[in-house]
Amino acid sequence: MLKPPSALLKVPTNYDLKLDDNLTLSQIKETMVKYLHTITYKCQNDTRFGKSGDGGWNICMDVGILPNNCIVYSFGINNDWSFDDAIANYGCNVYAFDPTIGLENHKHSERVWFYNIGLYGDNVNNLKLHGSHWKARTLSSIREMLHHGNKIIDVLKFDIEGGEYLILHQVIESGILSDIKVVAFELHFSYIMTSNDKDLVLSFYRGLKMAFEQNGFKLWKWHENESMARKHPDLPFCWVEFYWVNMKFIEKKN
Template sequence: MMVGRCKNVVITLVVISAVFSILLYLNDKEYRRLQGVISGFKQAMERKRQEYKLSHRMLEQEITNSNNNDKHESDQMKSNHKKVHGKGKGKDDNEANGKSNRTMTPEEISALYFNSMTNITYQCMEGRRMGNPLPFDGGWNICLDVGVKPNACIVYSFGIAGDWSFDDDMAEYGCDVYSFDPFNGLQKHKRSARIWFYDIGLLDKDDDHVAPKFRREGNKTVKCRTLSSIKKMLHHEEKNIDVLKMDIESDELKVLPQLLKNGVLGNIKQLDLEVHPPGKAYLRINEMFKTLKQEFGFKLWFVNENKYSPLQDYGPSAGIHHQLLELALVNTKFLNKK
């Protein structure tokens, strides 16, 4: 009888030991999995940081070249201005904060840019976060005040990489989502019942041979189209676009002027975009957004500083902030058409 009890005790101990070993294995496996997730996240952030630095250097060079041309035009305009108004009598038409652009310091200009770009002018009554929650990257805020109705809404999403969270949430809400990215290695396909993917990029001109910006994208050229060409391709020429999302790695500085010029923004209910620092062209991008607001009726309702972007000092009147700004604007002409 004593032997039987000892045998039962031994069996019990063996079972407990086995269960304990399994639990340790599972915990260790989960720990390794979490370590892998964290490691992958760190690697992704480092890649993004390196890509951002490269993009920023390219953009700085491009804007410097453009500004050299602008300086020549500006000098000519100043000369003509003095001829008309007399020496020293004329005023700069782009006065800001009581100071002429000709006398503003770089710090004052950058502060003007940041304060202007982050000035909220509309209070959204029904806003939602679609995609990854803040402070994570990949999510975007939309405002339903302009009549974004399930089963009757269209979304254009430019710039996917490997993050489908925004597109998936918009499709789940009930919108038809058209996703675009020529650099993520995917070909044209239908991702789900409401998501169509195209390996096409957004640019200010139609071009079948656009070179990639980043080394990881290889050397293969890609196809890019204007927004008007894409709307025509999808037979959406007469349709309103409920959400136009642009996360296109500084190309928004090329695309926006073209959109303002051809008037296609008149049929866009809201615009979500990531704005990269415009180098020395702060005043130029201020003018673009001024036109966007005054001529097309857009108002800014949400701003997020991308926490994965570098910090910049915008001067004593604006302070230090992250350089990448994620903006959400609504087209006020659609507010009474819900």
């Protein structure tokens, strides 16, 4: 798993969490976990795409995801195409990314395109991680590469093994979230929950709230990764899928 303290500390600090400065590290963690447990929107049309276990993802269709006109960005494949194939069969164009599985750029199926590129906080051609060298791009750069600059992204899904910490600052600064209807991702929370760095934990909490709240998102679902929970019973709530919906698009639909 990636451990990126420097990237976390690049998150803007101008977001008021209304937290008492005297809170302990443990109290900040408790407040953050409570925030991430709190569902703020009830989805009327919860649709599962892909397998029932690991590999599939739930999408809140309340935002009006229309077949033949929807765009999906899927980061982190790990040789499991069940989500990508299922939502492509629904009628979406899917752009899948994973530099860790040894595949070159190719067209996986009629509506699924694969790119040997990782998601990162900067544009890097030779990113060295875990003994390998990968090509990585920011979310904004990938959007430009795909010529989607003037298009709405229906679904952004990412499960990038801790890499979510490395993209948070760039996603906030770019403003790209305002053009995305649904965000689903797995948060590898163990790094934060086991950290003794109060500034780091607070910075992450601030960045997470800033990214979604300032762009009109509400949390409609969370689901703990059951297989990881069984492997690590001493670390509850540390591998969790979160599902956010952009209320702007629900309001437009209604």
